[in-house]
Amino acid sequence: MAAEKVNFTKKNIKELEPVPGKRITVYDETQKGLCVRVSPAGAKAFYCVRKVEGKVEWVRIGDAATVTIETARTTAAKIINDIAAGTNPAAQKRLKKAEMTFADLFAEWVKDGQAKGKKSLGNDERNYRLHLQGIARKKLSDIQRTHIRKLHAALSTTSGLYQANRVLELISAAFNFGIKVLDIPNLANPAAGIKANREESRDRRLHPDEMPRFFEALAAEENPDMRDYVMLSLLTGARRSNVLAMHWQEIHLERRTWTIPGPKAKAKDNIVVPLTDAAIKVLQPRAEATGAQGWVFPGTGKTGHLVEPKNAWQRLLQRASIEDLRLHDLRRSLASFQIDAGVSLAVIGKGLGHHSQQTTAVYARLAQDPVADAWQKGTDAILVAAGLKKTAEVVPLKKLPGHRKSAI
Structure with missing residues (x-):
């Protein structure tokens, strides 16, 4: 039986009725190879049907409700010309469907990083989760330089120049991984050559005159997890990612130490962080409440622990009337107060996990006692500046307005 043909018009296509249990096909009298397929449910779509190397290929053009008849005819003519030139559009569509998305590529990147013990993998996953969902579902070949340039510019405004650069670096590294390690054919790096923001060394710290306001605002924070975090x-000077992922297995309250495993600490060896009197007073109630099991700061998300509390941090800064202070600056603040207290750079470096060719040998010879003493001096200096500690005794933070018991 000859295939049904009609001259495609809006009226004719609209009048095509579905047949229960059967898909029907109606061809255009004007454009060779163009047809409309009607599903049993009544959905209508344009296709171009041609035989390629002895096999009938159905190349979907689009939904008949959204694609105009003229566009369908023009597209069908182009498909037929491409086939005549040796290209198989249907095969290309099948390849496109099977192509990796950026989410697929990043999943491979994570697996490779886990196998190699990549130290910054936690930051990579956090940046992907927070900033790269807009391209996660895109096919790799669909991600263009314009997408990455716009993303970098937007992040520079909303998340800061430095954060935008870190995300740009991550995108570039992931694509290079796809090219050099996964050998994805014909893959180009859309982040290559995009100019990063100029970065200057940051020296922001909490200054002594800011300490009273900072601690008063912290005491007024209603979220005890945020307050303790x-x-x-x-008080520890640890990286924010390490504090977020602090686990009770790493804490020894009797020895007053927190041992951060090397892979988590971005260091070759484990880092032993001294726990000062003030730090113990934060941890002890949490240990009693949880039985010292699991995460110190448990969360409901994918990681199982608290994630970076950006909104709460901004609330804290607003209450304290403090500007341009980041969570990472707290790490720098402890070191600054230790330097002010006369602690040597070598001792500070050991506790913070800073390693370099020039200082590693010095750190290795240092005992833990001077480091613990340094941490006590640094946190004592912080508490004195905040007006919470005199020379010999701590003034409990609960005396400040709005305080809840678990703050310290």
Whole structure:
């Protein structure tokens, strides 16, 4: 039976009725190879049907409700010309469908990083989760330089120049991984050559005159997890990602130490962070409440622990009337107060996990006692500046307005 043909018009296509249990095909009298397929449910779509190397290929053009008849005819004519030139559009569509998305590529990147013990993988996953969902579902070949340039510019405004650069670096590294390690054919790096923001060395710290306002604002924070997290970030000088992922298995309250495993600490060896009197007073109630099991700061998200509390941090800064202070600056603040207290750079470096060819040998010869003493001096200096500690005794933070018991 000859295939049904009609001259495609809006009226004719609209009048095509579905047949229960059967898909029907109606061809255009004007454009060779163009047809409309009607599903049993009544959905209508344009296709170009041609035989390629002895096989009938159905190349979908689009939904008949959104694609105009003229566009369908023009597209069908182009498909037929491409086939005549040796290209198989249907095969190309199948390849496109099977092509990796950026999410697929990043998943491979994570697996490779885990196998190699990549130290910055936690930051990579956080940047992907927070900033790269807009391209996650895109096919790799669909991600263009314009997309990455716009993303970098937007992040420079909303998240800061430095954060935008870190995300740009991550995109570039992931694509290079796809090219050099996964050998994805014909893959180009859309981040290559995009100019990063100029970065200057940051020296922001909490200054002594800001300490009273900072601690008063911290005491007024209603979220005890946020309050304790900020306090421990300041009192330990640890990286914010390490404090977020602090686990009770790493804490020894009797020995007053927190041992950060090397892979988590971005260091070759484990880092032993001294826990000062003030830090113990934060941790002890949390240990009693949880039985010292699992994460110190448990969360409901994918990681199982608290994630970076950006909104709460901004609330804290607004209450304290403090500007241009980042969570990472708390790490720098402790070191600055230690330097002010006369602690040597070598001792500070050991506790912070800073390693270099010039200083590693010195750090290795240092005992833990001077480091613990340095941490006590640094946190004592912080508490004195905040007006919470005199020379010999701590003034409990609960005496400040709005305080809840678990702050320190």
